[in-house]
Amino acid sequence: MRYAFFPGCVAKGTCPELYQSTYKVAEKLGMELVELTEATCCGAGVMQAKNTELTDAYTARTFALAEEKGLDTVVTICSTCQGYMDPANKTLKEDSEHLARINSHLSDGGHQYKGGVQVKHLMWVLSEGQELENLKGKVQKNLNGLKVAPFYGCQILRPTYALGYEDPEKPSSMERIIAALGGQAVDYRCKTRCCGFPIILENEKAALRMTGRSLLDAKENDAQCVVTPCPLCHLNLDIYQKKAEKEIGAKLNMPVLHLSQLVGLALGISAKELQLPKHFVSSSQVVSAVGA
Amino acid sequence: MAMEEEVFSHDLLIVGAGLAGMRAAIAAGEGLDVAIVSKLHPVRSHSGAAQGGIAASLGNSDEEDSWETHMFDTVKGSDYLGDQDAIEMMVKDAPGVIYELEHMGCVFTRMDDGRVAQRRFGGHSKPRACFAADWTGHTILQVLYEQIMKRRVRVYEEWYMVSLIVRDNVCRGIVAYDIDQGKLCVIRAKAVLFATGGYGRAFKITSNAHANSGDGIIATYRAGIPLEDMEFVQFHPTGLWRQGILVSEGARGEGAYILNNDGERFMTNYAPEMMELAPRDLTSRAIQTEINEGRGIGGQDYVYIDLRHLGKERILERLPQIHDLAYDFTGVDCFEEPIPIQPTAHYSMGGIPCTMEGQVTCDPGNTPIKGFFAAGECSCVSVHGANRLGTNSLLEAVVFGRRAGTAASEYAKGEVLPELPDDANQPAREEIEWVLNNQGSESVMAIKDDLQTSMMENCGIFRTEEQLKSQLATISKLRERFSKVKIDDKGRRFNTDLIGALELSRLLEFSDIIVTGAVARQECRGSHYRTDHPKRDDENWLKHTLAYRTDDGPRLEYKPVTITTYQPEERKY
Amino acid sequence: MAEVRFNIYRLNPETGGDGRFQEYKVECEKGDTVLDCLNKIKGEQDGTVTYRMSCRSAICGSCAMRICGHTRLACSTQVSGLLEIYEEITLEPLQNFPVIKDLVVDMKAYWEKIEAIMPYMVPDAGEPVPEKERLQSPEQFDTVFEVATCIRCSACVSDCTSLEADDKFLAPAALAKSFRFAGDSRDAADKERLTELVKEGGIWDCVRCYECTQVCPKDVRPAEHIIQLREKALNNQMEKSVGARHVLGFMESVGHSGQLDEGKLPMFAVKNIGAKISMVPIGIKMFLKGKLPLKHKPIPGAEDVQRIYKKLEGE
Numbered sequence A: 001m002r003y004a005f006f007p008g009c010v011a012k013g014t015c016p017e018l019y020q021s022t023y024k025v026a027e028k029l030g031m032e033l034v035e036l037t038e039a040t041c042c043g044a045g046v047m048q049a050k051n052t053e054l055t056d057a058y059t060a061r062t063f064a065l066a067e068e069k070g071l072d073t074v075v076t077i078c079s080t081c082q083g084y085m086d087p088a089n090k091t092l093k094e095d096s097e098h099l100a101r102i103n104s105h106l107s108d109g110g111h112q113y114k115g116g117v118q119v120k121h122l123m124w125v126l127s128e129g130q131e132l133e134n135l136k137g138k139v140q141k142n143l144n145g146l147k148v149a150p151f152y153g154c155q156i157l158r159p160t161y162a163l164g165y166e167d168p169e170k171p172s173s174m175e176r177i178i179a180a181l182g183g184q185a186v187d188y189r190c191k192t193r194c195c196g197f198p199i200i201l202e203n204e205k206a207a208l209r210m211t212g213r214s215l216l217d218a219k220e221n222d223a224q225c226v227v228t229p230c231p232l233c234h235l236n237l238d239i240y241q242k243k244a245e246k247e248i249g250a251k252l253n254m255p256v257l258h259l260s261q262l263v264g265l266a267l268g269i270s271a272k273e274l275q276l277p278k279h280f281v282s283s284s285q286v287v288s289a290v291g292a
Numbered sequence B: 001m002a003m004e005e006e007v008f009s010h011d012l013l014i015v016g017a018g019l020a021g022m023r024a025a026i027a028a029g030e031g032l033d034v035a036i037v038s039k040l041h042p043v044r045s046h047s048g049a050a051q052g053g054i055a056a057s058l059g060n061s062d063e064e065d066s067w068e069t070h071m072f073d074t075v076k077g078s079d080y081l082g083d084q085d086a087i088e089m090m091v092k093d094a095p096g097v098i099y100e101l102e103h104m105g106c107v108f109t110r111m112d113d114g115r116v117a118q119r120r121f122g123g124h125s126k127p128r129a130c131f132a133a134d135w136t137g138h139t140i141l142q143v144l145y146e147q148i149m150k151r152r153v154r155v156y157e158e159w160y161m162v163s164l165i166v167r168d169n170v171c172r173g174i175v176a177y178d179i180d181q182g183k184l185c186v187i188r189a190k191a192v193l194f195a196t197g198g199y200g201r202a203f204k205i206t207s208n209a210h211a212n213s214g215d216g217i218i219a220t221y222r223a224g225i226p227l228e229d230m231e232f233v234q235f236h237p238t239g240l241w242r243q244g245i246l247v248s249e250g251a252r253g254e255g256a257y258i259l260n261n262d263g264e265r266f267m268t269n270y271a272p273e274m275m276e277l278a279p280r281d282l283t284s285r286a287i288q289t290e291i292n293e294g295r296g297i298g299g300q301d302y303v304y305i306d307l308r309h310l311g312k313e314r315i316l317e318r319l320p321q322i323h324d325l326a327y328d329f330t331g332v333d334c335f336e337e338p339i340p341i342q343p344t345a346h347y348s349m350g351g352i353p354c355t356m357e358g359q360v361t362c363d364p365g366n367t368p369i370k371g372f373f374a375a376g377e378c379s380c381v382s383v384h385g386a387n388r389l390g391t392n393s394l395l396e397a398v399v400f401g402r403r404a405g406t407a408a409s410e411y412a413k414g415e416v417l418p419e420l421p422d423d424a425n426q427p428a429r430e431e432i433e434w435v436l437n438n439q440g441s442e443s444v445m446a447i448k449d450d451l452q453t454s455m456m457e458n459c460g461i462f463r464t465e466e467q468l469k470s471q472l473a474t475i476s477k478l479r480e481r482f483s484k485v486k487i488d489d490k491g492r493r494f495n496t497d498l499i500g501a502l503e504l505s506r507l508l509e510f511s512d513i514i515v516t517g518a519v520a521r522q523e524c525r526g527s528h529y530r531t532d533h534p535k536r537d538d539e540n541w542l543k544h545t546l547a548y549r550t551d552d553g554p555r556l557e558y559k560p561v562t563i564t565t566y567q568p569e570e571r572k573y
Numbered sequence C: 001m002a003e004v005r006f007n008i009y010r011l012n013p014e015t016g017g018d019g020r021f022q023e024y025k026v027e028c029e030k031g032d033t034v035l036d037c038l039n040k041i042k043g044e045q046d047g048t049v050t051y052r053m054s055c056r057s058a059i060c061g062s063c064a065m066r067i068c069g070h071t072r073l074a075c076s077t078q079v080s081g082l083l084e085i086y087e088e089i090t091l092e093p094l095q096n097f098p099v100i101k102d103l104v105v106d107m108k109a110y111w112e113k114i115e116a117i118m119p120y121m122v123p124d125a126g127e128p129v130p131e132k133e134r135l136q137s138p139e140q141f142d143t144v145f146e147v148a149t150c151i152r153c154s155a156c157v158s159d160c161t162s163l164e165a166d167d168k169f170l171a172p173a174a175l176a177k178s179f180r181f182a183g184d185s186r187d188a189a190d191k192e193r194l195t196e197l198v199k200e201g202g203i204w205d206c207v208r209c210y211e212c213t214q215v216c217p218k219d220v221r222p223a224e225h226i227i228q229l230r231e232k233a234l235n236n237q238m239e240k241s242v243g244a245r246h247v248l249g250f251m252e253s254v255g256h257s258g259q260l261d262e263g264k265l266p267m268f269a270v271k272n273i274g275a276k277i278s279m280v281p282i283g284i285k286m287f288l289k290g291k292l293p294l295k296h297k298p299i300p301g302a303e304d305v306q307r308i309y310k311k312l313e314g315e
């Protein structure tokens, strides 16, 4: 399948391992990712507090770029991109007046969004239908019952009226993928809670408590690693893990993987190629458990 | 359980924090020590459940509207039992109180030109219901509580008023039970104002909250003051089937149809002119007749209210809550399907007799109980007579809450704290201790259930002497059972088991009064329909009932209706 | 329907100790709500089970509790719906509140936070009070109607992630309530109200997790209104807080290069020197791990992005 690919800022900035591992995985799976190199940031819910007309224009422009390439599915690898582009797309599609106005901002740049695109996180793409079957078939290193704690976080689940892909109370897409890889998904309360990232600058203590609490919950439920579809969650869960340990007064030492990295391991891609060493918390135990 | 006693005192003590109670507290103004006692947090009061609207002849939607028309509609709606001087006062005050609410910040649905929108309602000949979609009571309740917060009025929240202290026709305070702490306290006051709401919970199918257990009226009754017109209980035509939860008349105001099993808008046969927007007594009887004659849906005990033709947009704009309630409680999507409904016990026309200034009176000659005031649904002014028109009771609560609040504070300003009798809290203490310690075998839930089912059957929309008399016997048996009641929770803190038993004792007592009044009243008037006396009888019954407490049950007296402008005529719609 | 197991949190303040769970079995009928079942338990099995309720029609806000881990109204939650996901029904008191008894919590802190936001309308004191209603367009009514339908049940506060981590946070109910006035065309106290709201524990402490919007039984969407308050604060030039600077820096960065400069933004947003310094060790480590690109490159065709930015944000 050919997909338009929207990596988002973080995968191209502070989480280069996500970017790289996504390409590696896509290659193995025979997915063709056509990167929208001219696309701009989604606004991350931050810019939306100042100017939604602007973020809608940026987002519509991104969709237009995909249409211009003859593609109808934009794949994201960040929950936040998904969480803001998806609802923006819904409004653009449903409200033709709004679409026309937004397009009027784009026309000088020669773009025009016709409303024919869907946005889908890689997690959703891989968790169903053909792609899931394909994935199952290509597993080379079965995860061997590895206990994986899926960390959904917020933006890819809530609010339902804006996303509605799956029930935030009982999400299952990551569980399906983990199962397909031969791993065992850990069920724990915090899997749909916030990682704390959005207020890490504003209120670090509170943010760290959130991070710590979620990781501790995963740990107490015997997880060997945490996997997340969101690089922003990853930043807090990994980079700030040491600080979070201090804040909550508990040892965590919990490896945190991007979803693409976990998939990559099972597809037989090396830890190095997946850039696991870039993480602050070592993933070596996971790697040896899988035997990669 | 040993109960500590604590005594508080205030200039003006308001019991009840719905629209009437809070509006009264605001009217009382500055310079006076005002406090509110409420068994629920104020914003949990049942006023918040009011959906459809509040009446005032603003003339925004129809310039021809006037207070005179509003008055006539109300008098006619009351089946001429309403006191016309009070009605006139209320409808004249109406526009002013709406503007006041609006100035306090209440939200109202607007017309394109920015004025408050108005819609039609049953029994009103003009569109005069002001509303906030179908959230009217809620939005008013919130705005009043905002003002209470702003004014920092002391609220004893989750305190249950158990009894009223009256000696020598002077009110001296109340006895209240702090639910959280389990403490019984006396609260002294120069003036006490009751705004404790209605008594719809005696019926199985009801739109009323669990809390609407008539506590205020029974405290009044037990203090030796009579209750007025208690037999008049309004059944709202459209309660969700089996639940009783309300589908506002606003739905019909917006144009919804009522349909029987044949898909027929049967109101043509009962009120060819006003159709679905006939007054409630008539419409409820029409629905019940259809059901009784086998034209309910599938022969069952419900008919349909159909909103589909209004369209999704209109429903979402004007009746969003109805949509959600129907969906959450009956699983019906009203965009696609009609909603199953049946009449539901809704509003208490009777209550504590009082003047237009809220001054409570204790006999046909209107002798005042000094320092005791009442307003809102617990009172009987009487502006609704035998049948209330929709949107007139939020209005009543605000208009008379304000008037009574002003009168009570004026009174309190000129008084000193009246002396307490020695045994002020004795009845309350004994009652609570009795409930906690009684060693019986009867459960509160079972007795309540039997009461509600039997009241529904025997004292509902259609009544006969035979049924009513058998209901009196049933109630007396239920009271007998209540004497053997046993509760599980003997604790002090937050004992809702205890409160449930106290409320049941009040339900039993006022049910007795309702039925006694209904047996005596041998005519049809408004909500009171006697199939064995199928005519209104002005010659003998154009009068208010007063029920006094005696050891042998209620004793009835009567007092005249005030008629100023409109002579009784036949009601046609 | 069938027999359903209820697992109810019990805590008796008089005997003290920790809470525990007690199991009850209830014969449920189709259409039964959680509240119906609680009433059956209390009425038929155990009168000591304690909870609040009144209207039983999802309007008084008394009966919110955690039902199977999420906060909902007991009176409007159908048992059959829960059984599609859960095998038994767990009932716990609201989170983020002290428990008084069983499912009843102490709401004092909740109301104190509401009181802290000037929870009433303040019209322009300079304008005379009109004789009739103040005019308001249907659109202006729509802006505040959604928040006006809050029933104060506290579901949002119970599930609020930020509050759980920091009890100074005003939390969604109070913030949505401030939008009730800040969004009202008749209110004139924006400045005063917002000045409080941009302080610690205010609008910038929300993590945008949308738990509140998700659990709200009345679709009040508190999170969305918190974002609207942020917009208002920025429009009122209240730009000192880290959160506000974060937005502005973010806008700038994307407006110029099309993409966020993640390296620069934290240093711009955080003004406090101590806080800046405390970020350094993590920064260094990121750099060493190759996670902090030193040079931020604009995207190809960034001029088009700049053009849109100029058009919609000005200079």
Ligand SMILES: Cc1cc2nc3c(=O)[nH]c(=O)nc-3n(C[C@H](O)[C@H](O)[C@H](O)COP(=O)(O)OP(=O)(O)OC[C@H]3O[C@@H](n4cnc5c(N)ncnc54)[C@H](O)[C@@H]3O)c2cc1C
Residues within 6 Å of the ligand: B015, B016, B017, B018, B019, B020, B021, B037, B038, B039, B040, B041, B042, B045, B046, B047, B048, B049, B050, B051, B052, B053, B054, B055, B136, B137, B159, B160, B161, B162, B195, B196, B197, B198, B207, B208, B209, B211, B215, B216, B246, B248, B346, B347, B375, B376, B377, B378, B390, B391, B392, B393, B394, B395, B397
């Ligand atoms: C579902 C529904 C919809 C309605 N819709 C409309 C409408 O659209 N328009 C209209 O005009 N009318 C409507 N009504 C009627 C109207 O809402 C009520 O008549 C009115 O709100 C009553 O207000 P109130 O202040 O008298 O009492 P309530 O709001 O019921 O308040 C009673 C107060 O008394 C307190 N209290 C009671 N007992 C005690 C005690 N023992 N100790 C301490 N405190 C106590 C309670 O805590 C509460 O605060 C509706 C009624 C219902 C049930």
Ligand code: FES
Residues within 6 Å of the ligand: C052, C053, C054, C055, C056, C057, C058, C059, C060, C061, C062, C063, C064, C073, C074, C075, C076
């Ligand atoms: S009982 Fe009132 S909201 Fe549930």
